[in-house]
Amino acid sequence: MCVHRDTAAQRAVKVLKKSNMDEDERRMLFNEINILKELDHPNIVKMFEFFEDDKRYYIVQEICKGGELFEEILARGKFTEQNAAVLIKQVLSCINYCHANNIVHRDLKPENILLEATKEFDQIKIIDFGTSLVYDPNKKLDEKLGTPYYIAPEVLNKNYGAKCDIWSLGVISYILLCGAPPFSGQTDNDIMKAVRAGKVSFAGDHWKGISDTAKDFISQLLTYN
Numbered sequence: 001m002c003v004h005r006d007t008a009a010q011r012a013v014k015v016l017k018k019s020n021m022d023e024d025e026r027r028m029l030f031n032e033i034n035i036l037k038e039l040d041h042p043n044i045v046k047m048f049e050f051f052e053d054d055k056r057y058y059i060v061q062e063i064c065k066g067g068e069l070f071e072e073i074l075a076r077g078k079f080t081e082q083n084a085a086v087l088i089k090q091v092l093s094c095i096n097y098c099h100a101n102n103i104v105h106r107d108l109k110p111e112n113i114l115l116e117a118t119k120e121f122d123q124i125k126i127i128d129f130g131t132s133l134v135y136d137p138n139k140k141l142d143e144k145l146g147t148p149y150y151i152a153p154e155v156l157n158k159n160y161g162a163k164c165d166i167w168s169l170g171v172i173s174y175i176l177l178c179g180a181p182p183f184s185g186q187t188d189n190d191i192m193k194a195v196r197a198g199k200v201s202f203a204g205d206h207w208k209g210i211s212d213t214a215k216d217f218i219s220q221l222l223t224y225n
Contacts, residue, residue, distance in 0.1 A: 011048060014059040018052075028130035029057065035103060035129045043094040045114065045125040064125050066115030069172075073110055078179035078206065081214055087113075087121040088173055094126045095169065099162045104141070106131045108168035109150045110175070135162065148191040149181045153224060156192055170221025177214060178206040182222065198224060 016029070036047040049060040066072075069087075073079075079087070091113065098105060107128060116123040131145055142158040152167035154160035174182045182201070183194035200222050202215050 010063050011060055012063045014061065016057040016059070018055055018057065031132065032129040033059070035132050035134070038101070039098070039103070039129075041094055041097045043090045043124055043126055044097075045127045062125065064114035064127075065117035066119055068111050069113040069115060069124070070110035072115060072119070073175060073179065079176040081177065081211060083121055084173065084176040084214075087124060087176065088169065090122060090124045091126065091169055091172070095165050098132075099165070102135055102137060102162075103129075104133050104135050104162040105129065105165050105168075106133065106155075107146055107150075108165055108172065109147050110172060113172075137161065148188045148195070149183065151192065151195060153196050153198060156196060166221055170218055173214075173218050173221060174200070177210055177218075178204070180206070182218075198222070 018026075021029070033047065033050050036044075037050075040046075045064065046062045047059060048062075049058075051058050091108070095105070095108075105126070107130075108126070112126060112128040114125045114127055115121070116125075133141070135141060140159050140161060142160075144155060144158050146152075146155055146164075146168075150168040150171045152160060152164040154167075155164050171182060183191055183197075185191040185194055200219060202210070207215070
């Protein structure tokens with residue numbers, strides 16, 4: 001993969017070699033393209049064009065120069081409540097828009113939230129809609145996928161709906177305020193076992209000074225369906 005940037009237009013061209021992609025990767029690519037074509041929200045990365053030739057796929061999309069939220073968390077350690085609130089408000093707006101259009105993201109995590117070069121938290125962009133899905137709100141989903149730290153317990157149980165994104169946002173909110181995940185372990189299985197148990201702790205020095213309102217907000221997000 002290579003990326004060519006048109007800085008005047010603030011667009012990037014992502015080039016993917018077909019020979020480097022397997023069928024699952026190709027399926028996820030076209031799934032993302034089909035979904036992004038239908039979305040228009042200030043906190044979702046914009047795809048302008050898509051085309052292909054015999055050897056490559058070309059995706060023209062917005063440039064986000066500030067890097068991943070994950071990198072910013074590593075650099076800062078944790079966020080102030082004020083900065084976290086501004087950022088989470090943008091993610092909530094994006095989730096609400098997607099769910100209103102019957103689209104569930106299914107892999108919300110700091111690596112899939114990009115910042116602008118200014119590092120202003122009211123200008124974030126959600127990316128990676130490869131595992132997203134247009135869903136029927138009257139039917140439950142049963143495909144188990146996601147990232148262990150952020151996956152909802154109902155996804156592990158293969159019986160879930162769009163609210164799995166809300167759980168992931170709760171995990172992100174927790175990490176922003178204390179710098180560590182609410183559910184952890186030495187292996188992916190250990191992490192998912194902790195997710196299933198669902199015990200969230202606000203103990204420890206890193207939670208001192210954090211308001212009860214913030215803790216209650218996170219607890220509401222990390223609620224079993």
